[in-house]
Amino acid sequence: MKWYKIVVWVFVAFIGLFFIFAVWYKYEYSMEMVQPYEINTPDLGSTLLIATQGSIFKDAVTEGIINHYKSDSIFIKVIDVSSLENADTSNFDAMLILHTWEYGKPPEILQSFIDKNSAIKNKIVVLATSGEGSEKMENVDAIAGESLVKDVPFYTDKIIQKLDRLFNSNN
Numbered sequence: 001m002k003w004y005k006i007v008v009w010v011f012v013a014f015i016g017l018f019f020i021f022a023v024w025y026k027y028e029y030s031m032e033m034v035q036p037y038e039i040n041t042p043d044l045g046s047t048l049l050i051a052t053q054g055s056i057f058k059d060a061v062t063e064g065i066i067n068h069y070k071s072d073s074i075f076i077k078v079i080d081v082s083s084l085e086n087a088d089t090s091n092f093d094a095m096l097i098l099h100t101w102e103y104g105k106p107p108e109i110l111q112s113f114i115d116k117n118s119a120i121k122n123k124i125v126v127l128a129t130s131g132e133g134s135e136k137m138e139n140v141d142a143i144a145g146e147s148l149v150k151d152v153p154f155y156t157d158k159i160i161q162k163l164d165r166l167f168n169s170n171n
Contacts, residue, residue, distance in 0.1 A: 036083065039066055039076040046074045046167050047091055051081045052098040057129065057147035061098060064156035065163070074167070084113040094123055094166040096159060100147070101130035106137050114140055125162045127155060 032054025048069065052058050066076055079087060081099050089095060099110055106114075106128065114121065114137060126142040136144035143158055145151060 033082070034078065034080040036077070036079045038078070039070050040074060042075045042091070044073045044075045046072075046093045048074055048076045048163065049087065049089060049092040049095045050076060050078045050098070051084050051087070051095065052078065053081050053100055055100070055147060057149055057152065058098045058127075060149060060152040061127065061156050061159070064152060065096065065159060068156070068160055069163075081107060082109055085109055089117065089120065092123070094125065094163050095120075096163065097124060097126045099126070099128055101128055101136075111137070123166060125159060125166070127159060 034052050034054045048065075050062055050065065052062050062078060066078075069076060077092075081097065084097075097110065099107055105111070114124070117124070118139070121140050124140050126137055126140050128136040128142055128144050129147040130144065136142035141162060143155065143162075145155055
C-alpha cells in the first residue's frame with residue numbers, strides 16, 4: 001500500500017472515532033427534558049419561574065427551592081430551559097435558571113433569552129454547572145459549580161439568599 005493510502009485510512013479512522021466519541025458524549029451528558037408543572041396558584045403575592053434541565057443534581061436543587069417556598073405565598077412555575085424562548089416572563093417577580101455549560105458556552109436558547117431580556121436581568125438568578133464548576137454567564141447574577149449531589153444544600157442555600165433579596169425588593 002502506498003503511503004498516501006495509509007494517511008487517508010488513518011484520517012478516516014480518526015474522523016470515525018471522533019464521531020463515535022461525540023455521539024457517546026452527547027448521550028452520556030445530555031440533560032433530560034423537564035415536564036412543566038406549577039406549585040400553588042398564580043394569584044398569590046409573589047411569583048417564581050424556574051427554568052431547568054433534568055439531572056439528578058438540578059432536580060434536587062429545584063426540589064430544595066420548591067420545598068423552601070411552597071408553604072409561602074409564592075406561585076412557582078417549573079419549565080424546561082428549552083421552553084424559555086416562548087415563556088411569558090412578564091408576570092414573574094423572580095426567575096431561576098439552572099443549566100449545564102455545553103461545549104464551552106451556555107445553551108444557545110439560554111444565551112438568546114438573556115440577550116433578549118436584558119431589561120429584566122436584575123430579576124434573574126442563574127446556576128451554571130460545568131465539569132470543573134468555574135464557567136458562568138456574564139452580565140447576570142450567576143453562580144457556578146459542579147453537579148455534585150453532596151453540594152445540593154450549599155447551592156440551594158445560595159440561591160434562596162438571592163431569591164429572598166428579589167422577593168423582598170418587590171414587597
